Amino acid sequence: MESNAVERSSSDDTPQSSEAFSGYRWTYHDSLQEGPIRSRAESFSASVDWSSLLQYAAKRRNGSSCQLLRDIGLGYNHMVRIIQFDDGVRWVARLRMPSFGTSAVSENSDQSVEAVENCEYNTISLVRQKTSIPIPEVHAIEARRDCDVKAPFMLMDCLPGNVGMDLGMKIPPGYKQTFLRRLAQIQVQLATVQLPMIGTIVSRNEDGTYRQGPIRGLGGPFNTATEFFQAWAAKTTFGMTDEELRTASGQYADEIIPSVSSFPKSISDLASRLSARDHCPFPLCHGDFGHNNIIVDDEYRVLGLIDWEASFAGPWEIFADFPLTLSMVPPAIDVPWNERS
DSSP states (O other): OOOOOOOBOSOSOOTTOOTTOOOOOOOHHHHOOSSHHHHHHHHHHHHSOHHHHHHHHHHHTTTOOEEEEEEEEEOSSEEEEEEEETTSOEEEEEEEOOOOSTTSOOTTSSSOHHHHHHHHHHHHHHHHHHOOOOOOOEEEEEOOTTSTTSSOEEEEEOOSOBOGGGGTTOOOHHHHHHHHHHHHHHHHHHTTOEESSBBEEEEEOTTSOEEEEOBTTTBOOBSSHHHHHHHHHHHOOOSSOHHHHHHHHGGGHHHHHHHHHHHHHHHHHHGGGSOSOOSSOEEEEOSSOSGGGEEEOTTOOEEEEOOOTTOEEOOHHHHTSOOTTTOOOOGGGSOTTSOOO
């Protein structure tokens, strides 16, 4: 089955256009300077078999011909391209790039790339089944690296909007109250999706329940919040070396470095007392819930919540964290130079 592989601009009007949508603002990829991030993106793009991707998408829509638009979205783990069919319908192809840095998923980690992709798909399916949270419909998933496209990918609905990264991570004052209220509504709905253990969603059982598995970097699944916090304290490492932390801390280094070093032990000592609800059920945590993963139109109306790959059922205290958009740090654990009056 052949597809038209000619790329063109996405500025043309289509049936999926919106009065409150003036176009995609995917400028990050094109604005990249020479360096490892740009090289990684270019190498990945050259390695993908785009013709096979178009053939795959066409087959999923009963042979409808399609083409790639020129827009390229780029995140930490994914490259995103828009596929437009001859009837104007658009899908998004989200392709996973190879590991970048030590924290990325690798074949030698607790969960392979294939497992992570499948866990995300299972999570999306559950949330769409249990709530009305707006999530783009997934039309196909290929979790294997050795597929014809040469990269794991998902095909899903293309929404007429942009995420926070494309909008400078800013929320105009006139839209802020409505936007934050919608985030709160989404978080309340997500709290109703509850599971019997702390862990990821590995697969769906024949009876409609879900099998849970380990959390990347922590293990599990866990039966109690105490077990989760003990595992966190034992396995989580700080994101800087002592030398990097000393440089970043300046005159406060002698105070901050010991505090960072002792924090995991403090969590371990308090593990059995940290959660008000030690036993199940446990709420589903998005894992990266913030403006960066929320698609909005030009009037900041929420169209979709995306990127569920870090999701897991977790303790209520983890679930109840502020969305990343707010980034509220209690004064008692904030850096000294952010003193509040």
